[in-house]
Amino acid sequence: MGLTYRDAGVDIDAGERLVDRIGPLARATRTPHVLSGIGGFAGLCGLPDDIEDPVLVSGTDGVGTKLDIAVQLDRHDTVGIDLVAMCVNDIITTGARPLFFLDYFATGKLDVDRATAVVSGIAEGCKQAECALLGGETAELPGFYDGGRYDLAGFAVGVVSRSKILTGAAVADGDVILGVASSGLHSNGFSLARKALLEVGGLALDTPHDDGTLGSTLLEPTKIYARTVAAALAAAPQGVHALCHVTGGGIVGNLPRVLPEGCSAVLDGTWHEPSIFDRIRKVADVPESEMRRTFNLGIGLIVVVPPSAAASVQEAMASAGETVVAIGRVVPTVETTPRVRYLADE
Amino acid sequence: MGLTYRDAGVDIDAGERLVDRIGPLARATRTPHVLSGIGGFAGLCGLPDDIEDPVLVSGTDGVGTKLDIAVQLDRHDTVGIDLVAMCVNDIITTGARPLFFLDYFATGKLDVDRATAVVSGIAEGCKQAECALLGGETAELPGFYDGGRYDLAGFAVGVVSRSKILTGAAVADGDVILGVASSGLHSNGFSLARKALLEVGGLALDTPHDDGTLGSTLLEPTKIYARTVAAALAAAPQGVHALCHVTGGGIVGNLPRVLPEGCSAVLDGTWHEPSIFDRIRKVADVPESEMRRTFNLGIGLIVVVPPSAAASVQEAMASAGETVVAIGRVVPTVETTPRVRYLADE
Numbered sequence: 001m002g003l004t005y006r007d008a009g010v011d012i013d014a015g016e017r018l019v020d021r022i023g024p025l026a027r028a029t030r031t032p033h034v035l036s037g038i039g040g041f042a043g044l045c046g047l048p049d050d051i052e053d054p055v056l057v058s059g060t061d062g063v064g065t066k067l068d069i070a071v072q073l074d075r076h077d078t079v080g081i082d083l084v085a086m087c088v089n090d091i092i093t094t095g096a097r098p099l100f101f102l103d104y105f106a107t108g109k110l111d112v113d114r115a116t117a118v119v120s121g122i123a124e125g126c127k128q129a130e131c132a133l134l135g136g137e138t139a140e141l142p143g144f145y146d147g148g149r150y151d152l153a154g155f156a157v158g159v160v161s162r163s164k165i166l167t168g169a170a171v172a173d174g175d176v177i178l179g180v181a182s183s184g185l186h187s188n189g190f191s192l193a194r195k196a197l198l199e200v201g202g203l204a205l206d207t208p209h210d211d212g213t214l215g216s217t218l219l220e221p222t223k224i225y226a227r228t229v230a231a232a233l234a235a236a237p238q239g240v241h242a243l244c245h246v247t248g249g250g251i252v253g254n255l256p257r258v259l260p261e262g263c264s265a266v267l268d269g270t271w272h273e274p275s276i277f278d279r280i281r282k283v284a285d286v287p288e289s290e291m292r293r294t295f296n297l298g299i300g301l302i303v304v305v306p307p308s309a310a311a312s313v314q315e316a317m318a319s320a321g322e323t324v325v326a327i328g329r330v331v332p333t334v335e336t337t338p339r340v341r342y343l344a345d346e
Numbered sequence: 347m348g349l350t351y352r353d354a355g356v357d358i359d360a361g362e363r364l365v366d367r368i369g370p371l372a373r374a375t376r377t378p379h380v381l382s383g384i385g386g387f388a389g390l391c392g393l394p395d396d397i398e399d400p401v402l403v404s405g406t407d408g409v410g411t412k413l414d415i416a417v418q419l420d421r422h423d424t425v426g427i428d429l430v431a432m433c434v435n436d437i438i439t440t441g442a443r444p445l446f447f448l449d450y451f452a453t454g455k456l457d458v459d460r461a462t463a464v465v466s467g468i469a470e471g472c473k474q475a476e477c478a479l480l481g482g483e484t485a486e487l488p489g490f491y492d493g494g495r496y497d498l499a500g501f502a503v504g505v506v507s508r509s510k511i512l513t514g515a516a517v518a519d520g521d522v523i524l525g526v527a528s529s530g531l532h533s534n535g536f537s538l539a540r541k542a543l544l545e546v547g548g549l550a551l552d553t554p555h556d557d558g559t560l561g562s563t564l565l566e567p568t569k570i571y572a573r574t575v576a577a578a579l580a581a582a583p584q585g586v587h588a589l590c591h592v593t594g595g596g597i598v599g600n601l602p603r604v605l606p607e608g609c610s611a612v613l614d615g616t617w618h619e620p621s622i623f624d625r626i627r628k629v630a631d632v633p634e635s636e637m638r639r640t641f642n643l644g645i646g647l648i649v650v651v652p653p654s655a656a657a658s659v660q661e662a663m664a665s666a667g668e669t670v671v672a673i674g675r676v677v678p679t680v681e682t683t684p685r686v687r688y689l690a691d692e
Contacts, residue, residue: 002631005640008541012595012639035401035511040603041436041591042405042504044511055381056402059388060448060501062485090387102406104450104499137499139408142537144497149490153450153483155406155501158388165381165390191488195354245387249358257386285348293358294351 009142043134057096061086080121085222087156093243096158098131107150168242168258179327182300186222196284235316239309244302267328355488389480403442407432426467431568433502442504444477453496514588514604525673528646532568535640542630581662585655590648613674
């Protein structure tokens with residue numbers, strides 16, 4: 001008997017069983033723009049016909065070491081929501097409407113049930129973002145990942161009319177900074193969170209926290225802001241000056257990306273901070289500057305609006321189910337101070 | 347002193363140094379369609395204006411355990427070419443023109459020099475495919491990858507006019523099957539190749555092979571067929587009935603994906619097979635059926651054409667620098683025989 005691909009650790013049949021299981025999940029996310037039944041090697045998607053001079057907007061991201069929590073809890077049906085969220089929340093900051101999504105799933109030894117759970121989360125995320133799961137790749141890489149570990153990468157494409165791209169150029173002195181509540185850590189800073197809580201603090205994932213456990217709190221899926229942003233843009237087409245996804249780097253690392261040079265932000269810091277952040281802060285004595293440049297600290301999305309549009313945008317996003325508060329103001333940049341300042345520091 | 351993100355194994359400064367290094371590499375791949383200087387969270391790309399009723403075509407893939415060879419040889423500037431090739435060679439089978447590419451690079455401990463080398467290969471691949479490197483994500487995942495290991499995922503988007511999508515529906519009895527030479531293993535079957543050569547065969551990567559070593563032969567970058575396909579489509583706009591990327595699964599696993607139900611293929615099997623395949627076959631006594639469903643065996647792309655267009659398509663691709671040979675014919679499907687048959691078996 002000679003050597004086979006299966007002997008080398010790659011199970012083609014398991015891959016085919018997985019394809020059978022995830023087909024219906026992907027089909028359930030189809031939009032009218034998807035061309036089905038053709039393109040054996042690739043996914044095909046048309047463009048909405050109500051977008052004049054369309055520009056494609058694309059982003060890629062992963063879930064990071066939040067995956068470790070999923071593996072430890074053996075709960076795999078939510079990290080796919082995180083994956084979609086991390087990519088989609090990036091592309092919608094340009095004003096784009098999500099169109100389709102692709103995923104890459106890599107593991108050492110393919111477990112069909114686990115992979116199906118992961119993809120079911122991705123499909124759920126695509127539904128929340130109203131985009132189609134157009135394709136994906138499952139890679140079985142013997143020896144690359146220990147035990148049940150796996151990695152995920154996502155890729156989102158959206159579309160925006162060229163004349164409606166949000167660049168942040170409209171942001172002006174006096175604009176109101178609205179903060180949209182996050183659901184917790186989202187998918188950033190998990191290496192620090194894990195080190196602080198599980199290593200320095202010596203806490204177990206089944207330690208009670210709020211109404212659940214530390215594990216369930218850490219695994220809470222990232223909010224997907226696609227519908228919220230669509231509602232804001234519909235309520236005030238000219239009244240959204242900039243959108244900022246509070247991703248890796250926190251508010252201090254991300255808000256400057258959408259502020260024009262002469263504009264800075266002063267934050268009042270009085271919004272509700274989910275209790276998980278203070279637990280991390282205290283258990284490992286994490287400096288406040290490190291907390292701010294690592295975590296979203298309760299604000300997952302920032303919307304910069306002129307004062308005249310603040311009420312209507314806030315109301316539109318609240319109607320879409322979000323908790324939205326004014327967290328600060330745009331002020332002129334002062335050379336000697338940071339672009340994002342906290343009132344509490346002054 | 348409290349805990350910091352760096353203590354947790356994530357080096358934000360290294361990430362920023364990497365961004366500085368790869369910026370110029372990505373900018374060098376820009377096409378006129380890319381909108382630059384805006385979109386801090388995402389990449390923006392317009393559409394070519396010569397494509398009527400555009401349909402987007404998208405695919406994702408990785409490099410697989412070919413990455414292990416790169417790590418063992420400590421040579422990281424070519425696997426990016428493989429990454430682009432695996433994605434782009436998929437999307438062009440629909441007749442699409444590549445538009446842009448994004449990459450995901452994940453490692454346990456970020457090595458800026460190594461990551462820069464990887465991205466330089468990706469940029470080189472994008473140049474060969476004439477698409478823009480529009481974005482990417484670098485993930486530092488402490489504890490996820492042993493030693494210097496890393497994983498790569500790629501995402502390609504192309505565009506094709508709705509009326510020009512290649513579906514394979516035009517394939518007919520008597521069509522000529524043209525095979526375009528591969529450069530070797532491309533990026534498929536490496537788990538089997540490594541097991542056969544390095545474990546069963548006990549060969550070292552510096553073992554002489556052809557004019558080089560086993561290592562250099564295995565690491566030879568995957569051919570990118572974007573220009574070749576563009577040349578074929580330009581030479582015979584109606585004369586290309588189907589395109590097949592010979593990726594994981596070999597010819598037997600991929601050619602049926604573009605053949606309509608009533609059509610099968612008979613291959614004469616007389617094309618040149620690079621010597622690496624026979625070395626794998628013999629060193630581990632790999633059954634021929636396993637060789638065929640794992641490797642490309644010398645043919646990286648298949649073009650199905652009507653006899654009337656065979657000469658012009660073959661000549662156009664040869665002028666683009668490829669070795670192209672007629673490898674078989676389309677015949678009516680016979681229920682009791684495989685969709686892809688080899689004359690040598692009959």
